[in-house]
Structure formats: structure tokens, C-alpha cells
Amino acid sequence: xxxxxxxxxxxxxxxxxxxxxxxxxxxxxxxxxxxxxxxxxxxxxxxxxxxxxxxxxxxxxxxxxxxxxxxxxxxxxxxxxxxxxxxxxxxxxxxxxxxxxxxxxxxxxxxxxxxxxxxxxxxxxxxxxxxxxxxxxxxxxxxxxxxxxxxxxxxxxxxxxxxxxxxxxxxxxxxxxxxxxxxxxxxxxxxxxxxxxxxxxxxxxxxxxxxxxxxxxxxxxxxxxxxxxxxxxxxxxxxxxxxxxxxxxxxxxxxxxxxxxxxxxxxxxxxxxxxxxxxxxxxxxxxxxxxxxxxxxxxxxxxxxxxxxxxxxxxxxxxxxxxxxxxxxxxxxxxxxxxxxxxxxxxxxxxxxxxxxxxxxxxxxxxxxxxxxxxxxxxxxxxxxxxxxxxxxxxxxxxxxxxxxxxxxxxxxxxxxxxxxxxxxxxxxxxxxxxxxxxxxxxxxxxxxxxxxxxxxxxxxxxxxxxxxxxxxxxxxxxxxxxxxxxxxxxxxxxxxxxxxxxxxxxxxxxxxxxxxxxxxxxxxxxxxxxxxxxxxxxxxxxxxxxxxxxxxxxxxxxxxxxxxxxxxxxxxxxxxxxxxxxxxxxxxxxxxxxxxxxxxxxxxxxxxxxxxx
Numbered sequence: 001x002x003x004x005x006x007x008x009x010x011x012x013x014x015x016x017x018x019x020x021x022x023x024x025x026x027x028x029x030x031x032x033x034x035x036x037x038x039x040x041x042x043x044x045x046x047x048x049x050x051x052x053x054x055x056x057x058x059x060x061x062x063x064x065x066x067x068x069x070x071x072x073x074x075x076x077x078x079x080x081x082x083x084x085x086x087x088x089x090x091x092x093x094x095x096x097x098x099x100x101x102x103x104x105x106x107x108x109x110x111x112x113x114x115x116x117x118x119x120x121x122x123x124x125x126x127x128x129x130x131x132x133x134x135x136x137x138x139x140x141x142x143x144x145x146x147x148x149x150x151x152x153x154x155x156x157x158x159x160x161x162x163x164x165x166x167x168x169x170x171x172x173x174x175x176x177x178x179x180x181x182x183x184x185x186x187x188x189x190x191x192x193x194x195x196x197x198x199x200x201x202x203x204x205x206x207x208x209x210x211x212x213x214x215x216x217x218x219x220x221x222x223x224x225x226x227x228x229x230x231x232x233x234x235x236x237x238x239x240x241x242x243x244x245x246x247x248x249x250x251x252x253x254x255x256x257x258x259x260x261x262x263x264x265x266x267x268x269x270x271x272x273x274x275x276x277x278x279x280x281x282x283x284x285x286x287x288x289x290x291x292x293x294x295x296x297x298x299x300x301x302x303x304x305x306x307x308x309x310x311x312x313x314x315x316x317x318x319x320x321x322x323x324x325x326x327x328x329x330x331x332x333x334x335x336x337x338x339x340x341x342x343x344x345x346x347x348x349x350x351x352x353x354x355x356x357x358x359x360x361x362x363x364x365x366x367x368x369x370x371x372x373x374x375x376x377x378x379x380x381x382x383x384x385x386x387x388x389x390x391x392x393x394x395x396x397x398x399x400x401x402x403x404x405x406x407x408x409x410x411x412x413x414x415x416x417x418x419x420x421x422x423x424x425x426x427x428x429x430x431x432x433x434x435x436x437x438x439x440x441x442x443x444x445x446x447x448x449x450x451x452x453x454x455x456x457x458x459x460x461x462x463x464x465x466x467x468x469x470x471x472x473x474x475x476x477x478x479x480x481x482x483x484x485x486x487x488x489x490x491x492x493x494x495x496x497x498x499x500x501x502x503x504x505x506x507x508x509x510x511x512x513x514x515x516x517x518x519x520x521x522x523x524x525x526x527x528x529x530x531x532x533x534x535x536x537x538x539x540x541x542x543x544x545x546x547x548x549x550x551x552x553x554x555x556x557x558x559x560x561x562x563x564x565x566x567x568x569x570x571x572x573x574x575x576x577x578x579x580x581x582x583x584x585x586x587x588x589x590x591x592x593x594x595x596x597x598x599x600x601x602x603x604x605x606x607x608x609x610x611x612x613x614x
Contacts, residue, residue, distance in 0.1 A: 003038070003060050010119050015053055015071055016046060017120035020153050022060065024115035031153055046150055048073030048080070070122045083188055087203040088289060091127055095149040097142045097157050098124045100132035102169035104154070105162045114162070115155040125152070128184050128206045128236075130177075130229045137172040138230055178236035179244070180209050196246030196293075204292030205243075211278045212253060212294070213239030220261070220276030247297050254301045271302060282315050307364060309333050310371070325367040327351075327360040334374035344373050349567070349577045380422035383408065389428055391487025393454075397423075399464035404513040405431060405472060432487065435471065439491075441480050446492055452482065453491045462498050470498070473510060473550075511540065511549040514556065519567060524599035528559075537563060537592070537602070563592065564608055566601035573612060583611040 007025045009018050016031070023034035035042050038059050044052035048071040057064045072082045078089040099120065108117035123129045124139065132139055142157040143149055149157075160168065183193045184206060192198055197205040213235030214222055227235070242249035254275070261274040271279045275298065282295045299315040308314060308322035309329045327345065331338035338360040345351040345365055350373070355363050381389055386397045386406075400406040406423050446452055456462065470476055471491075480492035509517065515525035528537040529549060538559045540549040564572060569580040584590075584603065589611055595601040 002058070006060050006062065007116070009062050009067055011066055011070075012121050012123070013070065013119035014122050014125060014152070015048070015056070015067055016151055017154070018067070019045060019056060020151070020155065021116050021119065024113070024155060030155065031151055032148060042148070042151060072122075072125065084190070085188060085202045087201065091203045091206070092125050093127055093141075095143060097149070097152045097154070098129075098139050099142070099154070099158060100124070100135055100137065100139045100169070101158075101160070101165040101172065102135040102137060103132060104158060105165040105169065108162060118154050118158070120152050120154055123185060126184065128210075128232075129181050130233050131175060131181060133177055133182075133185070135169065136176060137169060137174050138233070140168065140172065141229075173230060175230070175233060178233050179240040180206060180236035181233075194244040194246065196249075197243060200292045204290065204294075208292055208294040209239045209243045210235050211281055212242065212250070213237070215257060215276040215278045216242075216253065220257075220273055222277060224277055224281075247293075250294065250297045251301055254298065255305075258305065271306065274306075287316075307361075308367070310367070322367040324364050325370055327363040327365065327370070330365070330367070330370040330374050331360065334371065334378060336374050336377045340377060341370075341374055344377060345370065348373065349570070352578075353576070376424060379425040381425050381428070383421050383423060386423045386428065389425070389487075390432065391485070391489045396464055396468075396488060399468060400431070403465055403468060404509060404517045405468060407516045407519075435488070435491070436481075438471070438474060438476070439479050439481050440477075442483050443480050443492060444483050446482070447480070449496075450478070450480065450492050450494050452485075453488060453493060456493055456495060456498070460495060460498060467498075472513075508550055508552040508556070511551065514538070514540075514551045517556075518565065520565075521599050527593075527598045528600075528602070560605075562605060563602055564605045566591075566603065569608075573608070575612065580608065580612065583614065584608065587611050587614065 003022070003026060007018075007022050019035065019040075020031045023029060023031045027034050027037075032042050035045060038056070040052050040055055045056065050068075050073070053067060053071055054064060056062075057067055069083065072080050072092065075081045075086065080087060080089065080092070097120070103121065104118045107119060108114045123133075130138060144157055146156075158165075183197065184202065187193060187198075187202060197209075200208070210232055211224075214224065214227060214231070217235045217238040218227070218231065239253070242253040245252070257274050271283075279298070282291055282298060295315050299317060302308060302314060303319055304323050307324065307326040307329050308319050309325060310320060310322055310333055312319050312322070325333075327342050328338050330336075331341045342351065342355060342360055342363060345363075346353060346355055350365055350369055351363060383397065383401075386392075387394050390397065392400075397406070401408050401423070406427060408421065408423060446455075451459070453467070457464065457467065471479075476493060476497055478494040478497065482490045482492060484490075511525060511529065514529075515522065518525070520528075525538075529540045529551075530536055538551065539555040540551050566577060566581065569575060569577045573580060584607070587607075587610070589603065589607040591598075592602045592604060
């Protein structure tokens with residue numbers, strides 16, 4: 001049996017609102033008894049149960065589709081669907097009934113049947129909708145603290161007369177709806193909006209916009225619990241110009257927040273001091289809901305612009321290769337003293353000279369370069385201990401440094417400092433490995449006719465320099481090692497190999513020695529000795545059967561006469577690197593080759609001299 005007469009369904013109301021009006025129309029009473037009378041459970045109708053909605057429509061002969069379009073249906077515990085969108089219970093007003101008093105006053109112009117005429121709009125149940133789109137006023141909220149608050153019965157919660165409603169509407173703050181609210185309503189109607197927002201679930205899009213806007217509007221100390229409805233409207237308006245532009249807009253907002261934080265002491269060093277409750281939300285240990293791509297964008301921005309330590313968990317992910325780190329973070333990570341690390345970074349022109357007057361926590365450097373410097377400090381072995389490491393005499397170590405086989409570190413910029421008279425342990429290990437690769441056998445004792453390296457130097461006129469040049473260029477065919485003697489003192493040689501004229505050391509140096517002499521990486525030394533149109537920058541030859549490149553003295557002299565590397569500006573011209581580069585830019589002088597392709601910054605020496613003389 002159908003209920004007669006019918007009370008038409010309004011296209012903008014909820015199914016509960018329509019059922020409450022039916023109850024008032026047919027019984028003059030409340031919603032729950034009416035639903036029981038027609039065999040519908042209130043909880044089923046409130047949850048948008050399809051059977052309950054269909055049964056109600058059949059009872060009054062109402063077309064199902066318009067009603068079903070406005071049903072917020074529960075699809076899982078505290079998870080709902082409306083049209084093509086899904087969201088959690090927090091996206092709705094829950095047990096709170098939100099309403100526009102002006103709209104309700106327009107519903108019943110004569111006050112004779114308010115409970116039949118007044119309808120609860122669907123958009124009022126959505127948490128992001130605070131402003132009435134028709135009357136441009138902040139909507140009111142009511143809660144009866146009763147078990148049936150979830151039914152949103154206006155007859156119980158809004159008993160005011162039409163005149164009283166108009167009075168309430170006149171007292172409500174007026175403002176235009178936020179662009180975010182308009183976007184939400186348009187999206188529910190099937191319209192498209194900004195691409196970045198459209199790619200996310202509607203709840204994520206709203207939350208990201210509101211949280212960013214709250215920090216922009218109310219500062220980093222603001223808390224979500226302290227913000228009222230009008231505050232959220234203002235926050236949404238503040239964030240919209242950024243979120244509508246997607247990732248680029250978000251990056252712009254993050255940069256502006258960083259600049260703003262720099263005016264508030266050292267808060268700009270703390271992420272929460274810059275991004276406030278936005279960062280607190282995204283960094284929470286147990287996020288119940290995926291916050292969306294804003295977390296990835298903020299993480300990438302922090303990695304590129306703020307202090308991050310290697311292995312640090314940042315917004316839910318471990319950062320293995322940070323882009324920027326502070327001196328204090330690098331010092332703690334690699335267990336070096338922060339002041340020593342700072343001084344070394346200054347001496348290598350990775351920090352400005354005035355960094356000595358800035359706290360280490362505020363000094364940001366390239367994390368990769370900082371790691372290399374910290375590792376160099378950890379690997380620095382004083383020259384006085386290098387002999388023990390290599391199992392060599394002090395004169396041998398000095399010779400290896402003089403010929404460029406080992407490089408004396410200049411880390412702290414202090415000529416009398418401990419670190420400025422050190423050798424990198426990794427370089428000494430590589431040197432020993434290089435020697436070991438040339439050994440042709442291991443013996444328990446020195447064979448007849450041969451001698452250990454100390455004996456050779458004592459009994460012949462050969463110098464340490466000649467010995468090591470022959471050794472490093474692979475020109476000794478018989479090279480043995482004493483079984484239980486490590487390092488250089490364990491080498492066994494044939495004196496006869498040093499008596500022939502053709503075994504005298506050649507002038508010049510190997511490619512490795514040239515690399516160390518010029519202070520270049522392996523890639524850079526290969527690049528400047530590579531044949532190209534017009535010839536290599538630094539000419540070299542292959543020697544013997546070893547096919548090792550050899551740099552003749554004339555070639556090195558010619559190279560240094562024509563070119564100069566930027567990292568040698570201070571040493572050769574007694575000017576800071578930044579000063580020289582500024583002079584070069586002012587006259588339009590550019591590196592010979594793009595530094596990224598060469599692995600170093602190389603200039604024509606005459607151009608540098610001319611720029612400095614201007």
C-alpha cells in the first residue's frame with residue numbers, strides 16, 4: 001500500500017529531511033515513529049541503505065533516482081560515498097546540524113506548516129561548506145545532545161518562527177563562499193577543476209588546502225582545534241591561489257612560509273617553525289588517512305631547501321641522499337667536530353669566509369660535498385703516522401708526497417694545524433693496492449742476488465725519488481714481497497734492474513700523479529687528456545707495454561701556461577674564488593668547457609689575468 005497524498009521530494013534535500021517532512025505531513029509527529037510505522041529502521045535510512053531508500057520511495061510513489069543521487073551511503077565503517085566521490089565520516093558534519101536561517105525562512109513564507117515546508121539541504125551536511133551560496137552568510141550549527149541528533153530533525157533542532165530565523169540571518173557574519181567550497185560543490189555535480197586537486201580524492205584535496213591555508217593565515221603556532229568555521233573559510237581563501245596551480249603553487253607557498261619564518265629568530269631552522277600544523281599533520285606517526293600528494297611535494301621541497309640528515313625519516317620516508325645538510329647535522333652524522341668541519345668547508349670554498357661568525361646549525365651546504373669533506377677529516381692520518389701505516393721510513397713518505405704519489409691534505413686552512421699535515425688514509429690504501437698489483441711473487445726470505453728496499457737504498461746511489469718513479473711506472477720486471485712483511489719495507493727488488501741506463505726514470509709523471517698534482521677527479525683528468533678537435537687540453541703519451549698515459553714536463557708546462565682551474569684561483573692569484581668569478585662574469589669570460597661536462601671549471605689563463613687587471 002502507498003501513502004497518499006504524496007509530498008514531492010526536493011532536489012537539494014537529504015533523504016532524512018524528506019522523510020521528516022513526510023512524517024509531519026501525514027502524522028503531524030516526529031520522524032522515528034513514522035519510520036517504524038512504515039517498516040524502516042532509522043539507522044538504515046541514515047546510513048543510506050539502498051533497501052531503506054527504495055522502500056521509502058515505493059511507499060509514496062516517488063521516483064528513486066533523484067533521491068538516490070543525494071544519498072550519502074555508508075560503504076564501510078565510517079566511510080561513505082556520494083555520487084562519484086568517497087570520503088570518511090569526518091568529511092560530513094556528523095551529528096551536528098548545520099543550516100542557513102535565511103533559507104529556512106524562505107521555505108515557509110506563511111509559518112503555518114514549518115515542519116512540512118523546511119528542508120535540510122544536502123550541502124549543509126558537508127563539513128567544507130560553511131557559507132550559504134545563496135545568501136552569503138555563515139551558517140549556524142545546532143546539536144541537541146540526544147541519541148537522535150544524527151537524524152538532523154529541523155522540527156526539534158530549529159523551532160524558531162520565520163521572523164526569528166530572519167533575525168538570526170541578519171546577525172550572521174556575511175562573506176563570499178571560498179573558492180574551495182565552490183570547487184567541492186561543482187565537483188560533486190560532475191564538473192572538473194584544477195588538475196592537481198582533481199587527481200586526489202575530494203577529502204584529501206580539501207584537507208590539504210585548509211591545512212596549508214591555516215598556516216598562511218594564522219601562523220605556525222595555530223592549532224586546528226582552536227579554529228572556528230569562519231577561520232576555516234579564511235584559510236581556504238588564503239590557500240586557493242596556491243593549490244589551484246598545483247605543485248608549482250605549493251612550492252611557491254612553501255618558499256613564502258620559509259621567508260616569513262626567517263623574520264622570527266631561528267624558527268626558520270625548524271620545520272614545524274616554518275610549516276606549523278601542516279608539518280605536524282603530515283609528520284604524525286600514525287596517520288589514519290592518506291594525506292595525499294601534498295606530503296610528497298613538501299618532502300621534496302624540504303630535501304631541496306632545508307637541513308636533512310642522511311638516513312633521516314622525513315614525512316614517512318627515509319632520506320638516503322639528502323641534497324642539503326647543516327654543518328651540525330653532518331658533524332653528528334659522520335662523528336667529526338663541527339668547528340673543524342666548518343673550517344675545512346671554508347678552506348675549500350664551500351662556505352663563505354664569514355661562516356666562522358655563524359652558528360653551525362645555520363650553515364647549510366651541499367650534503368654530498370659535506371659528506372666528502374667529513375670523510376676526508378675522518379680519514380686524515382698525520383704525516384708523522386703515515387710511515388707506520390705504509391711501513392715506510394719518513395724520507396720515503398716525504399718523497400712520495402714530493403712526487404705527487406701521495407697528497408698532503410690541506411683541510412683546516414691552518415698551516416700549523418694537525419689536519420693540514422695529513423694524508424688521506426684511503427689514498428694510502430689505494431697506493432699500497434697499486435704497488436701490490438705489480439708484485440710478481442711472495443717469498444719467505446730474500447732470494448740470492450736480490451735485496452729488500454732498505455738494503456737497495458743503503459748499498460746503491462739510487463735515490464728514493466728514482467726508486468719510486470720506476471716502481472710506480474711499472475718499469476721493474478722483478479718485484480717480490482716478503483711473506484710476513486707488509487707495506488713498502490716488505491718489497492724485494494733486483495739491483496741489476498737499476499744499473500742499466502734505459503731503466504733510469506723518465507722525466508714527467510703518470511696520469512695519476514698529474515691528477516693529484518692538479519687536484520682533479522679521475523673523470524676530470526681523463527677529460528682534459530682526451531683527444532678532441534684541436535687536440536687535448538693536456539697532451540699525454542702512452543709508455544711501454546703498460547699503455548699508461550705519461551705527461552711530459554713540457555706538456556704540463558704548456559697546459560699551466562694556457563689554462564687555470566677555478567679551484568686554484570686563491571692559490572695562484574691571491575683572490576677569493578667568488579671575486580675572480582665575479583670579475584670574469586663582468587667581462588663576459590666563460591669556462592673553456594661547460595663544467596658539468598668536464599668535471600672541473602677551466603678558464604683561459606690570459607682571460608683571468610685580463611679580468612683581474614681591469
